[in-house]
Amino acid sequence: MNYTRILLAILVMALVTYLPRMLPLAIFQKKIQNRFVKSFLAYVPYAVLAAMTFPEILYSTSHLLSAAAGMLVALVLAYFNKGLLNLAPCSSAVVFVTEQGLKWMGML
Amino acid sequence: MAAEKTARRVPPAFFRGMKDGLPICLGYLSVSFTFGMMTTENGLPIWVGVLISMSNFTSAGQFAGTELILSGGMFLEIAVTTFIINIRYMLMSLSLSQKIDPNMTTLERCILSFGNTDEIFAVAMQQRGSVHASYLAGLILTPYLGWTVGTLLGASAAGILPLTVRSALGIAIYGMFIAIIVPPARSVKPVAVTILTAAALSCVFRYTPGLDGVSSGWVIIVCAVIASALSALRYPVDEEEEKQKEHDCGHPEEEAGR
Known part of the structure; x- marks a missing residue:
């Protein structure tokens, strides 16, 4: 099992899950x-x-x-x-x- | 992380948030249990499943992403699929940005947005007045623990549970959604209309030949945008009502003692 590949994939998933959640909340402060x-x-x-x-x-x-x-x-x-x-x-x-x-x- | 931040003098709103998060936590236990089983059944070590749950904290997206990891999908494919499933979060975060305390710092926003799941979002939006950072932190913490522990248990117990039990657990997350949307629909007609419109549109996508190939992430966003826009045109939120709400939230103590 290639753990480097799995860990990188998890990182990618985490980022594309976090960014859509974070950006609107950080940008629209008013x-x-x-x-x-x-x-x-x-x-x-x-x-x-x-x-x-x-x-x-x-x-x-x-x-x-x-x-x-x-x-x-x-x-x-x-x-x-x-x-x-x-x-x-x-x-x-x-x-x-x-x-x-x-x-x-x-x-x- | 949010807990440490408030440890010096924990505001009561934090505990109220934790308490409101408890039903979500229990619901998450069964859903993440299914996820945990899926990971070890496919040969991934237990810690991988737990790491995915702790870093992603989302249902549909991490199920799809993990399936792609297992089937040897490319990074780009994993990124695009997960992103499409998660586009709805942009809409939800935008909606939440209007609901939270306007004085919330950027750092708090960046940390708390990690926990903006479908269920936590729905419960936060149903609060009276604006939502404060400490309440939101509590509301996120209990479900996060449930999501992590459920994955761990499921990953450890894979193979023990018969298929019938696993099949029965599959409906749990939708039961949660129904529990969240039906009660307000009973008392507020525009909410009922919005739900029926979105559900009908979603069925159209599912059962129309040609449209049934559209991925679920897009279907959700298209249905939600159309249904919300139609309701907003037909039933604009009353300005006076808004003012009343603003007025109500001027008494956080009263609300906390509820």
Whole structure:
């Protein structure tokens, strides 16, 4: 295993991860006054996370059905404000149970 | 590093940040666990996986980068792929730059921006008023520990967990995203509209022949920019509301005692 190559690759990855995070924060030190830009930036967090989640969540497990079951549980729990702590383990548990069922039915 | 800086007289906001970071920390444990398993299963020593997690502190980007390291990808290929996946951070950091305490020093900005992950960003943005350096440092510290420890555990335990358990853990990170975006969407209609627009656009990219080849990093940024711009045009943030928020954050003690 060529460790020099691996270490250099890790350094490259770290840099291209850090720079996009650091530059805007270091450069834009003043409050932006433009109302459109302000509104735009206020909606960014939700838009980014929504685009990352859907439809990717459906392909995050071994089977579409188990992922759909897990997603449904996550959406319902989030709607009733059950919090981050309960949500991730609950949807994982539902995926696990669904996949056991799918196995039993010979679908997985 | 951030902890040492504030060690002399640790402000309560730091601990409040650590506490708010705890749910993210637990969520990260399972995601980085999967990452750790992936590294050792492919023959990398444990310390390599841990080093990647500690130096990158990102999910999708480091998964993709590590896969390229394993498949013998060139440096340029690794750089470009990781960068495309990470472009969204530019948008997020720009958004965060408007949310943080305007008096935050450049050094503090340079250090704290390292911890601007999707989840930490989302939680920071949901705070009332502007976000101070000590709060942000705490909010980063606990998830960072979770990310590192999770990788270590996963890298050490690879092969012990059956495939079904690993498959079930795959959904955890999306569960976290849903937990972050759904509750505010319930009470604020423009937020709900933004989420639905972005999700619908993302589905269009995924299921339209021809568009499905676009890499996920670009898809995220295009969907997020269009959805946020449409919402900004339709539902401009109320100036008065902003002033009210500014007014609210004038009482950090009250907020801290919440």
